[in-house]
Amino acid sequence: MKKSLVILALSVLPVFAWATGGHSGGHAAPGHGMPGNDMSAMSSAPSGIGQPGDPARVTRTIEITMDDSMRFTPGEIPVKAGETIRFFVRNAGRIPHEMVIGSVADLKAHAAEMRKMSGMKHAELNMIALAAGKTGGLVWTFDKAGTVDFACLVPGHMEAGMVGKVKVS
Numbered sequence: 001m002k003k004s005l006v007i008l009a010l011s012v013l014p015v016f017a018w019a020t021g022g023h024s025g026g027h028a029a030p031g032h033g034m035p036g037n038d039m040s041a042m043s044s045a046p047s048g049i050g051q052p053g054d055p056a057r058v059t060r061t062i063e064i065t066m067d068d069s070m071r072f073t074p075g076e077i078p079v080k081a082g083e084t085i086r087f088f089v090r091n092a093g094r095i096p097h098e099m100v101i102g103s104v105a106d107l108k109a110h111a112a113e114m115r116k117m118s119g120m121k122h123a124e125l126n127m128i129a130l131a132a133g134k135t136g137g138l139v140w141t142f143d144k145a146g147t148v149d150f151a152c153l154v155p156g157h158m159e160a161g162m163v164g165k166v167k168v169s
Contacts, residue, residue, distance in 0.1 A: 049101055049103060049106075049148045050142040050148060051140070052126070052141070053084035053085070053141040055086070055139050058084050058139060059085070061085070061086040062074075062085055062087055062088070063087075063089075063090070064077075064164075065089075065090050065092050066089065066090070066092065066162070067092045067097075068095060070160035071161065072099070072150070072152075072162065075164045076166075077165070078166075078167050079167070079168050079169075080168070080169055081142060081144050081145050081168050083141070083142055084140070085142065086137055086138075086139050087099065087137060087138045087139075088137050089130060089135065089137065089138065090130075090134075091131065091132055091134050091135070092133075094132045095154075096130065097152045097162070098127055098152050099127060099152065100127040100151055100153050101127065101138075101148060102126060102148075102149060102150070102151075103148075104149050107151045107153065111151070111158045111159070115156075126138075127153075142166060144168065145168050145169055147167055147168070148168060149163065149164070149165055149166075150166065151163040151164070
């Protein structure tokens with residue numbers, strides 16, 4: 001019962017944060033100003049991929065669709081070093097999907113952990129998990145040129161090709 005109450009409380013927290021930060025000019029840091037991003041188990045982002053962005057410094061918004069064909073649309077995104085991007089992510093599928101930003105090595109390691117722990121729920125600064133039909137957002141600053149990867153780490157999804165790249169110039 002206690003665990004259920006904690007889960008329920010944590011699941012509504014991003015909605016309250018969004019509601020208070022999205023209308024009066026304030027910032028909803030836990031969800032970066034958008035619902036659907038439960039940051040209850042924050043940890044530091046992997047190095048070399050940029051960092052969580054400040055919603056007040058967003059330079060543009062990029063819409064990404066995830067679906068049950070195990071694809072992100074678009075699958076390749078061009079950005080400039082120093083840009084802060086708001087990803088507006090929509091799960092158009094009938095099953096849960098997520099977008100996790102990281103290096104290929106970090107993504108593969110995390111995917112392996114997820115396969116070992118079926119049903120594992122996680123919330124990191126560099127990810128957003130969405131139930132079927134839901135939308136949410138993630139704000140990220142890309143601080144140096146190179147390629148930054150993203151993938152869905154739901155078991156089997158990355159392996160089925162649910163990956164993408166951010167090309168930072």
